[in-house]
Amino acid sequence: MSMLAQADNKTRKKQGASGGGGDGVASAAGGGGGGATPAALADEARRRYLNYALSVITSRALPDVRDGLKPVQRRILYGMWNDLNLTHDAKYKKCAQVVGAIMGPYHPHGDTAIYDALVRMAQDFSLRYPLVDGHGNFGSLDGDAAAAYRYTECRLEKLSDELLNELSQKTVDFRPNYDGTRTEPIVLPSRVPHLLMNGTTGIAVGMATNIPPHHLAELCDALTALVDDSNLTVKQLLKWVKGPDFPTGGEILNSQKELQEIYETGQGSVRLRGEYELEELKKGGQQIVITSIPYTVNKSTLVAKFGEIVRERKLPLIVDVRDESTKDVRIVLELKKDASHELAMAYLYKNTPLQTNFNVNLTCLVPNPENPEVGTPKRLGLKEILQYFLDFRLQVIKRRIQYQLDELKKRVHILEGFEKVYDALDEMIRIIRASEGKQDAAKKLIARFKLDEIQVDAILEMKLYKLARLEILVVQNELKEKRKQIKELEALLKSNPRLWATVKDELAEVKAAYGMQKRRTKVSRGGAEEMTFDAEALIADEDAHVVITRDGWIKRVREVKDPSSTRLREGDAVMTVLAGSLRANLVLFSNFGTAYVTRFNDVPASTGYGDPVQKLFKFDDGERIVAALSLDTRLWRPEKLLGITKQGMGMRFPLAPHLELSTRAGRRYAKTGEGDEIVGVQPVEDKDLVGVLTERTAALVCKVAEINELAGPGKGVTVIKVDEGDRVVDFVVAPQGNKEAGVAFETQKGRKLVLHTGRFEVTGRGGKGHEMSRKDAVKEVARAPLYIPLPEQKKD
Numbered sequence: 001m002s003m004l005a006q007a008d009n010k011t012r013k014k015q016g017a018s019g020g021g022g023d024g025v026a027s028a029a030g031g032g033g034g035g036a037t038p039a040a041l042a043d044e045a046r047r048r049y050l051n052y053a054l055s056v057i058t059s060r061a062l063p064d065v066r067d068g069l070k071p072v073q074r075r076i077l078y079g080m081w082n083d084l085n086l087t088h089d090a091k092y093k094k095c096a097q098v099v100g101a102i103m104g105p106y107h108p109h110g111d112t113a114i115y116d117a118l119v120r121m122a123q124d125f126s127l128r129y130p131l132v133d134g135h136g137n138f139g140s141l142d143g144d145a146a147a148a149y150r151y152t153e154c155r156l157e158k159l160s161d162e163l164l165n166e167l168s169q170k171t172v173d174f175r176p177n178y179d180g181t182r183t184e185p186i187v188l189p190s191r192v193p194h195l196l197m198n199g200t201t202g203i204a205v206g207m208a209t210n211i212p213p214h215h216l217a218e219l220c221d222a223l224t225a226l227v228d229d230s231n232l233t234v235k236q237l238l239k240w241v242k243g244p245d246f247p248t249g250g251e252i253l254n255s256q257k258e259l260q261e262i263y264e265t266g267q268g269s270v271r272l273r274g275e276y277e278l279e280e281l282k283k284g285g286q287q288i289v290i291t292s293i294p295y296t297v298n299k300s301t302l303v304a305k306f307g308e309i310v311r312e313r314k315l316p317l318i319v320d321v322r323d324e325s326t327k328d329v330r331i332v333l334e335l336k337k338d339a340s341h342e343l344a345m346a347y348l349y350k351n352t353p354l355q356t357n358f359n360v361n362l363t364c365l366v367p368n369p370e371n372p373e374v375g376t377p378k379r380l381g382l383k384e385i386l387q388y389f390l391d392f393r394l395q396v397i398k399r400r401i402q403y404q405l406d407e408l409k410k411r412v413h414i415l416e417g418f419e420k421v422y423d424a425l426d427e428m429i430r431i432i433r434a435s436e437g438k439q440d441a442a443k444k445l446i447a448r449f450k451l452d453e454i455q456v457d458a459i460l461e462m463k464l465y466k467l468a469r470l471e472i473l474v475v476q477n478e479l480k481e482k483r484k485q486i487k488e489l490e491a492l493l494k495s496n497p498r499l500w501a502t503v504k505d506e507l508a509e510v511k512a513a514y515g516m517q518k519r520r521t522k523v524s525r526g527g528a529e530e531m532t533f534d535a536e537a538l539i540a541d542e543d544a545h546v547v548i549t550r551d552g553w554i555k556r557v558r559e560v561k562d563p564s565s566t567r568l569r570e571g572d573a574v575m576t577v578l579a580g581s582l583r584a585n586l587v588l589f590s591n592f593g594t595a596y597v598t599r600f601n602d603v604p605a606s607t608g609y610g611d612p613v614q615k616l617f618k619f620d621d622g623e624r625i626v627a628a629l630s631l632d633t634r635l636w637r638p639e640k641l642l643g644i645t646k647q648g649m650g651m652r653f654p655l656a657p658h659l660e661l662s663t664r665a666g667r668r669y670a671k672t673g674e675g676d677e678i679v680g681v682q683p684v685e686d687k688d689l690v691g692v693l694t695e696r697t698a699a700l701v702c703k704v705a706e707i708n709e710l711a712g713p714g715k716g717v718t719v720i721k722v723d724e725g726d727r728v729v730d731f732v733v734a735p736q737g738n739k740e741a742g743v744a745f746e747t748q749k750g751r752k753l754v755l756h757t758g759r760f761e762v763t764g765r766g767g768k769g770h771e772m773s774r775k776d777a778v779k780e781v782a783r784a785p786l787y788i789p790l791p792e793q794k795k796d
Contacts, residue, residue, distance in 0.1 A: 053205035058365060058374050060109070061204035063211070065364045065375075065385060066392040067163060067188040068195030070202065072117045074188055075106040077131065080156055081164045088161065092135045092153035099149050105177055106184055111149070119146040122154060127198045128213035128247045129514065131160045141248070141293075141329070142300035159514055163190040169403040171396045175373050186373055189396045192510055193219045193389045195364060196382075199244075207377060209363040212244035212270065212295075217515030219386075220507045226386055227500050234264045234382050241382065243523040244270060244358070248329075249292030251275055251522045253355075259523075263382035266362035273355035274329075275522070278341055281334075288318075288341055290331035292520075294356045299323070303331055305352045313605065314351075316540070317344040367392075393503050398493065405489045408482050410454075415479040417455025418462075422472050424449070428459070539583045539601045543790060546578045546586060546603050547610065552624050555610025556603040563785040569609050575625070577787040580632030587658050588613070589627040589643070591677040592620060593670035593713060597631075597662040618664040627681035631659060634790055638683030642704060643669070644692060644719060646727040647676045650765070651716030652684065652709040668713040682733045689757035692720045692731045692769070693743050695778050697753075700769030701760045704733065718766045730781050732756060744782040747773045 063070050069077070079102040080086040086093055099114045107114055120126045122134030125141045136152035139145055146152060156164075166189040174183040199213040222240040226232055243252050243259050253271040254262070262268030274293040278286050293299055306321045317339040322332040333348075335341060349355040365375025366388060380388070421428045431448060435441035442456045451459070465471065492498050545560045551572045560566065563574045578586050582601040589595050596617045604611050613625055631637065637655065644650050651670050658667060670678060684690070688704040700720040708717050722728060734741040734757045742756030751773050760770050 057204040057207065057377055061202040062207075062209055062363065062365050062375075062377055063195055063200045063202070064187050065195055065366050065380065065388045067190040068193070068198065068200065068364075069163075069188065070117070070200065072107055072109070072113060073121060073131075075184060076102050076114065076118055076121070077156070077160055077164060077188065078167075078185055079106055080132075080154075081160070082167070086155040088133065088156050088158040090155050092133075092155050095136075095149035095152045095154050098154060105179075105182055108178055115146075115149045118149075118154065125247050128245060128520075129159055129198055129216060131157055131163070131198075133157045141298075141325075143298040159192070162192050162510060162514075163188045163194065165189075166191070166396060166400055169400045171399045171403070173372060187392075189400075191393070191506055192216065192514070193223065193386070195389070196385060204377070207363055208361060210359055210361040211364070212358055212360060213246060214241060214243075215245040215515070215517075215519050217511050218242060218245075218519075220511040220515055223386055223390060224504050224507055226383070226390060227504050230387075232383070235260050237382055237386070238263065242519070244360075244521060245519050246272065246295035246358075246521045248295050248297075249275060249520040249522075250294050251292075252524070262360050266360075266379040266381050268360050270358040270360055271355070272358055272521075273349055276345060285337045286335050286341060288333040288335060288344065290329060290333070290354070292329055293331075294353065295358060297353045297356060299325065299329065299331075302353055306331070306333065306348070309348075309351070315344060315347050317347075390503065393506070394499060397499060397502050397506075401489050401493055405486060405493070408486050408489070412479060412482045412486065414455060414458045415475055415482065417449075417451050417459055418466075418475050419479060420449045420451065420455075421445070421459055422475070425467060432460075539599070542582055543579065544582050544600050544605075546580075546600060546628075546630075547574060548576045548578070548588070548613070548625060548628050549573060549610075550575045552613045553610045554603055554613045554616070555606040555608070556600065557605070557607070560787070563787055567608060574785040575783070576628045577785055578628055578630040579788065579790045580630040580635070584630065584632040585659065585661060586631055587629050587655075588617075588625050589629075589641075589669065589678070589681040590619070590623050590666070591626050591679070592623045593643075593668055593672050593678055594623070594666040595658045595662065595669045596666040597658055597660060599661065616664070617666060626678055629655075629683070630788070632790065635788060638685070640684055640686075640709065641669075641681050642684040642690065642707065642733060643678050643681045643716070644690075644728055644731045645672055645676045645716070646679050646722075646729075647673065648692070648694075648718055648720040648722040648728055649673070649676065649716045650690075650692075650707045650719035651714060652704070652707050653713075654709075655683075670710075671713050671715050673715055679728050680731060682731070684733050685735075687735065688733050689736055689762060690719070690731055690733050691743070691755050691757045691759070693729055693745065693755050693772075693778070693781075694720065694722055694726050694769070695729050696723070696726045697747060697772040697776055697778060698722075698726065698769040699755050699760060699772050700765075700767055701757050701762050702765040703762065706765045721766065721768045723768075729778050730783070736762075746779050746782070747776045748779045749773065749776050751776065 059071055061070070067074065076098070080098060083101050084093060084098065086098070095115065095118060098118065099111050102114050103111055118132060119134070119138055122130055122132040122138045124130050133155050134152060135154060137147040138152060167185060171189040173186050175186055177184050195211060196214045196219055197216050199211040201210045202208065218241050222237050225240060226237070238256065238260060243254070250272045253273060258268070262270065272294045275291050277289045277291055279289055280286055293302060303321065303323045309315045310318050310321055317336050318333050319336050320334040324330045324332055333344070335344065361379070362381065362385065363377060363379045366378045366380070368374055368376045428445065431444045432441045435444055438460055441460060442453070445451055445456050445459065446453070545557050546554065547557060547560065547563070547566055548554050549568060549572045551569065553569065553572065557566070560577050563577050566574060568574065580586060580600050582599070584600055585597050586600060587595050587597045598616060603616070613619070639655060640652050641655055642650060642652050653669050658669065672678065684704045686705050689701055690704050691699060691701045693699050698720065702719065707719060710716065720728065730743045732741055732743045732755060737758065739756050739758040742754045744752070744754045746752050753772055755772065
């Protein structure tokens with residue numbers, strides 16, 4: 001019976017005093033029927049959730065430290081071995097038959113859960129040492145799912161015998177199955193340290209486990225050493241256990257000290273990366289061949305990531321990607337001529353799942369002396385797990401020897417009965433012939449020869465040829481041999497050193513039979529050297545141009561001869577053209593007061609329309625670019641910038657905080673009031689003048705120095721008072737006396753005007769300004785694309 005059912009029964013018994021047979025959740029106000037007992041919802045929810053949590057932890061998600069199996073795995077192996085006789089030398093049977101045989105009497109949690117566990121135990125890329133021999137499509141490293149269980153077949157692997165063979169010798173306890181119709185083992189008498197050998201992963205309620213697989217021969221050596229010296233430390237045990245050994249290979253980057261800490265505490269992160277080789281091409285050049293990938297990484301997803309990097313030219317060192325894998329992993333990356341493979345691999349390790357972390361969590365169920373049927377969850381270290389397994393093996397061997405001893409004693413008891421009657425065969429035959437039947441003969445033989453019922457039953461069932469002289473000698477010799485074996489087994493049970501020697505001998509047998517495979521995962525005792533990725537080294541030292549349009553499209557092109565001739569969507573126009581090195585940064589200012597900094601190289605190259613700027617950054621609804629600036633060091637770089645909002649607020653802010661790359665969310669440079677937004681951002685100096693134009697043609701010219709400089713993002717100060725229904729449409733910044741720079745616009749009455757800083761008298765900020773066209777409004781501002789070329793263009 002499950003823990004949940006037991007807890008429910010206890011609760012019902014307590015509530016049964018009220019005469020109810022209900023579930024205890026009916027409200028006091030009504031409902032329920034059948035004598036339901038009212039209960040507080042909070043109490044019932046707490047009780048049932050705890051019952052559920054306990055059930056998941058102890059009966060589903062966590063493995064037992066002794067056999068390393070979860071309940072579903074244990075039931076699959078036991079059902080295949082005991083009910084279906086699907087040993088390694090049997091004929092394959094349909095997985096559908098196996099699933100049904102397990103779900104019916106043992107695991108009532110659905111066929112999907114059983115089949116998924118069965119499939120995993122057959123996958124050589126999931127388990128280091130598979131326990132099930134699958135026949136058919138059992139999935140692939142590319143993430144392909146296994147075929148439906150009506151199409152696949154299976155049987156046990158030979159290794160599974162080591163987990164199951166001693167079941168018939170009463171080596172472990174059994175418990176009733178979920179419906180009490182038969183029994184199942186609480187734990188399997190495993191001869192192999194399966195918990196560490198194959199590892200496992202599971203998520204319970206409030207806890208989880210993630211145990212990596214290890215090499216069987218290393219575990220056997222460590223266990224043998226621990227038998228010889230129980231005072232060994234984890235550091236000393238790592239002389240034999242080099243580290244995890246994943247079925248997909250790879251290379252572990254952790255140092256010896258880091259691994260020691262993981263195995264001492266039972267948790268930590270193992271850094272794992274795929275391996276590669278270099279191959280020379282006949283036509284010249286080299287190609288990188290990925291020969292292994294990290295554990296649990298989907299190969300097809302990894303190859304797709306490689307392809308995306310090549311397609312988007314994020315890694316120009318690689319020109320082609322091919323997946324030539326068969327049974328072994330072989331992913332080919334063709335290198336550009338004279339390209340550095342170290343630099344290419346450093347980029348792939350940093351930006352793809354070719355290097356991952358395996359988060360170790362050695363949590364499992366340990367034996368509970370008070371309740372042998374339910375384990376206690378506990379996080380263990382390496383030594384504790386090994387010691388639990390050794391103690392378990394010692395108990396299994398003791399119980400096996402005791403079983404053999406009991407069987408020998410049973411046989412000796414029968415043989416002693418034969419020995420008694422063989423000395424008086426004629427009399428025994430006469431008694432049997434004179435008796436009235438089997439029961440009468442048994443009574444007379446018991447009385448005459450002082451036998452018990454077991455002995456008499458064996459004598460009466462004995463075949464006549466057993467009375468021959470030679471057969472009598474055989475019985476006497478067997479009795480002598482059996483008595484000798486009993487003495488040996490009794491002496492063995494009393495000798496702890498000899499029992500531990502038996503444990504060591506069996507470990508040596510397991511190692512010789514299954515531990516000869518080579519280690520698949522490389523471990524460097526000093527910690528492997530991690531490749532450092534230098535993003536600058538991948539960027540070509542050449543110039544480019546970034547085109548930003550009014551509708552928010554952005555693209556990178558090699559050169560721009562005429563901004564008006566670049567390819568645009570219908571109705572769109574070029575707002576800004578930025579020039580700079582591919583290694584230089586550029587900054588984009590949005591109408592919501594956020595600055596986004598990226599590299600020229602990170603802007604997608606395009607001969608078409610380009611990409612929406614929202615693809616590069618995390619924009620809010622309605623956010624758009626209002627200004628941009630190249631940060632190439634060859635261009636003049638202002639110290640301060642000025643932003644004006646449509647409600648006439650102005651703020652000066654430094655450029656310095658916006659020189660370095662930002663995240664996709666950008667950095668704030670200004671705060672805008674409700675319903676307000678930035679209309680533009682321009683470089684300024686303290687002696688400059690600024691002219692501001694509103695939609696109703698109001699214009700104001702003031703000194704930039706009057707606009708406060710902000711230390712951090714803020715709303716600024718009023719530059720021009722804007723009437724209700726009016727708004728700022730543009731502004732111009734220029735030194736005093738400069739009448740060339742200005743804002744050209746056309747009004748709704750058809751007038752073409754220009755606002756420059758010399759047009760009106762310089763006044764203080766905060767006024768309403770001058771009306772440039774009475775009872776008129778701005779129809780369109782003639783903004784020419786902003787383009788500042790580099791002083792010296794590089795030549796390829």
